[in-house]
Amino acid sequence: MSAILTRDELALALGRTGQGDRAAFRRVYEATSAKLLGVTLRILADRQLAEDVLQDTYLTVWRKAESFDASRASPITWLVTIARNRAIDRLRSGAAMRTATPIDDAFTVADDGPSPAQAAEMGDDVRRLNDCLGQLDERTGGAIRTAFLEGVTYDALAARENVPLGTMKSWIRRGLMRLRACLDT
Amino acid sequence: MTDPTDMPPIDDDQALAGELALRVLSPAEEAAARAREAAEPAFAAHVEAWNERLSSLAEGIPPVEPSPWVWPRVEAGMTPPAAANDNGVVFWRRWAIGSTGLLAASLAAVVMLMAQPGPAAVAPVAPPAVTRVATLTLESGAAAMTLAYDPGTGELYLAPTDAMAGDVRVPHLWLVMPEGGVQLVGAIDGASISRHSLGQTLSGPAGQANAVAVSMEAPGHTPGPNKPDGPVVAQGELQQL
Numbered sequence: 010m011s012a013i014l015t016r017d018e019l020a021l022a023l024g025r026t027g028q029g030d031r032a033a034f035r036r037v038y039e040a041t042s043a044k045l046l047g048v049t050l051r052i053l054a055d056r057q058l059a060e061d062v063l064q065d066t067y068l069t070v071w072r073k074a075e076s077f078d079a080s081r082a083s084p085i086t087w088l089v090t091i092a093r094n095r096a097i098d099r100l101r102s103g104a105a106m107r108t109a110t111p112i113d114d115a116f117t118v119a120d121d122g123p124s125p126a127q128a129a130e131m132g133d134d135v136r137r138l139n140d141c142l143g144q145l146d147e148r149t150g151g152a153i154r155t156a157f158l159e160g161v162t163y164d165a166l167a168a169r170e171n172v173p174l175g176t177m178k179s180w181i182r183r184g185l186m187r188l189r190a191c192l193d194t
Numbered sequence: 195m196t197d198p199t200d201m202p203p204i205d206d207d208q209a210l211a212g213e214l215a216l217r218v219l220s221p222a223e224e225a226a227a228r229a230r231e232a233a234e235p236a237f238a239a240h241v242e243a244w245n246e247r248l249s250s251l252a253e254g255i256p257p258v259e260p261s262p263w264v265w266p267r268v269e270a271g272m273t274p275p276a277a278a279n280d281n282g283v284v285f286w287r288r289w290a291i292g293s294t295g296l297l298a299a300s301l302a303a304v305v306m307l308m309a310q311p312g313p314a315a316v317a318p319v320a321p322p323a324v325t326r327v328a329t330l331t332l333e334s335g336a337a338a339m340t341l342a343y344d345p346g347t348g349e350l351y352l353a354p355t356d357a358m359a360g361d362v363r364v365p366h367l368w369l370v371m372p373e374g375g376v377q378l379v380g381a382i383d384g385a386s387i388s389r390h391s392l393g394q395t396l397s398g399p400a401g402q403a404n405a406v407a408v409s410m411e412a413p414g415h416t417p418g419p420n421k422p423d424g425p426v427v428a429q430g431e432l433q434q435l
Contacts, residue, residue, distance in 0.1 A: 024360045028427075031272070038265060043257035051255050060264050067268040075336055075357060082242060086249040090215075093252070097217050138250040156216045157251040163218045185212035185244075186204050192247055 014040040020079040023087070027075030034071055041085065042067070045092040052096040052160040062099050066092045097160035141191035149184035152177065211240030215248055328406050330430035332357060338408065338428035339384075341367075345401035348392040350379075358384035363410035363424060366417060369396075369403035370429075376407070378419045384408075405431045 014022065019040060025033030045066060050059035069091055077087055142150040152166050161169075167177035213219050214227040231238045325346070330339040338358060342351040358365055365384040369377045377399050382388065392400055407429040409422030417423040 021360065027357075028361060034272075035265075038268065042264070043259045044252070044255075046258045046260045047255040048252050050258055059258075060260055063260055064264055064267050064271070068271045071268075071272050072334075075332065075334060078356065079360075080356075082246060083249075086246050089249045089252045090245045094217070101221070132250075132253075135250040135253045138247065153216065154251060156218045157248055158255065160217055162220060164220065166218065181216070181218060182204055182209045182213070185209055185216070189208060189212070189247065 016083060016085070019084040020077075023070075023074050023077045023084050024079065026071065027077060034067075034074070037070065037074075037088075038067055041088050044085070045088060048089055048092045049096040051158050052093065052100055058099060059096070062096045063092070066095050069095065093157075093160065100160055137192060138188075141188050144191060145184050145187060146180070149180045152181055153184055153188070156181070207237060208240055211237060212244045212248075215241050215244035325435050326401075326432050327435060328430035328432045330406060330408055330428040332428050339430075341406055341430070341432075343392075343400055343432070345397065348394075348397040348400075350390040350392055350400070351387075352382055352390070353387045354382075354384050356385070358408075358410075358427070361410060362413060364413055364415075365408045365427075366411050366422065366424075368407045368409060368422060368426075369399050370405035370407055371399060372402060372404050376420060376422070377403075378417065378422075381411075381416070382408070403432055405429060 014036065019037065022033045022036045022040070026037055042063065046059060046063050049062045049066070050056060053059045053062065066088075070088065073091070077084065142153065145153070148170060152170065155161060155169075156166060163174055163177050163181070166181075167174045170177065172180075210227055210230075214224065214231065217224070219227060231241050326343045328341045329337055330341065332338050336357055337355050339352060339354040341353075343349070352367070354365075361384060364381050367379040367382045369379060371377060377396070379392070379396060379400070380390075382390075407426050409417070409424045409426045411417055411422065411424040415423065
């Protein structure tokens with residue numbers, strides 16, 4: 010059962026976690042573990058591995074919470090970043106076998122933006138990012154989404170799109186610059 | 195190709211920070227970029243900003259309720275709160291025996307102190323001769339506060355990091371005496387820079403103390419002068435400049 014915490018409540022609970030408050034840490038877990046498992050499962054496509062990484066993620070959160078700075082990062086970004094990076098590390102350590110998601114399907118899924126119903130529930134940041142991604146060349150926007158959601162490198166992206174590595178790099182680098190310009194204005 | 199006016203120029207550092215956050219780099223490129231992230235705060239800030247920009251992409255991922263065994267395993271892996279925090283006696287005894295393994299207040303502490311952009315009211319035009327400094331660190335090793343004390347004038351200068359900000363408890367500063375006892379200095383501001391003038395009764399001990407520590411006390415509670423009631427959360431050796 011996920012408890013709903015506002016951003017401020019989550020930031021406060023994370024801050025308390027950093028001071029060694031176990032009850033606050035439990036609240037952070039209850040409010041965010043389903044979301045973070047979604048993230049690790051998307052990358053690892055294996056529930057056992059994804060839950061292993063989830064466990065790892067929260068132990069990292071417990072140890073690092075005191076370095077969380079609410080004035081610099083949003084709490085959910087901070088948590089998602091740890092979970093995603095942990096999952097990608099595991100993916101690249103070779104422990105993960107990506108068999109569950111056929112490549113073609115994966116690309117299609119990642120290409121899709123949010124459904125209207127999802128979009129309606131999203132906050133301003135999310136809508137903005139989707140708007141800005143939507144302004145990119147379709148393949149570039151899709152590649153950035155796929156890279157984020159599946160944690161794949163330039164090499165894999167280039168192979169999937171069947172373009173030279175340099176082309177994929179150029180798409181993404183330019184895409185990132187345009188994304189930044191769009192988001193920061 | 196799109197309209198060239200629509201294409202911002204590529205800022206290599208920004209692009210690299212974005213690539214690192216997105217994690218599209220090859221292992222060798224990633225290792226090099228991580229090294230820069232660790233060494234260059236400006237670059238690390240770029241990476242952090244990219245994490246912030248991109249993290250909204252995770253909003254589209256459906257949440258998945260974890261299995262019930264995950265939390266117990268997390269709990270089992272949590273390091274217990276440091277014994278010293280729960281047991282003042284052990285902490286003080288350790289001090290009395292001798293403070294080996296302490297993080298020495300280094301030149302870095304002084305630099306940090308000098309670089310601290312304090313409010314105008316705090317920044318001294320002619321700083322007093324600072325003769326003793328300490329960096330108080332949490333059990334984890336993270337810096338909690340920088341302290342400077344001038345025995346000549348009794349002036350005490352405290353520059354906390356934000357490690358204690360947001361705590362509802364009230365930090366209290368303690369002197370750790372060479373013979374092993376402790377002496378309360380008083381409640382301090384755990385969130386912003388402050389200066390204090392120690393009166394005669396404290397300036398003597400402050401000149402002799404070999405370390406300082408911070409305990410967290412319940413709001414409104416003043417502990418006895420020789421023993422904290424709340425947990426000791428930070429400590430640091432006093433060094434002569």
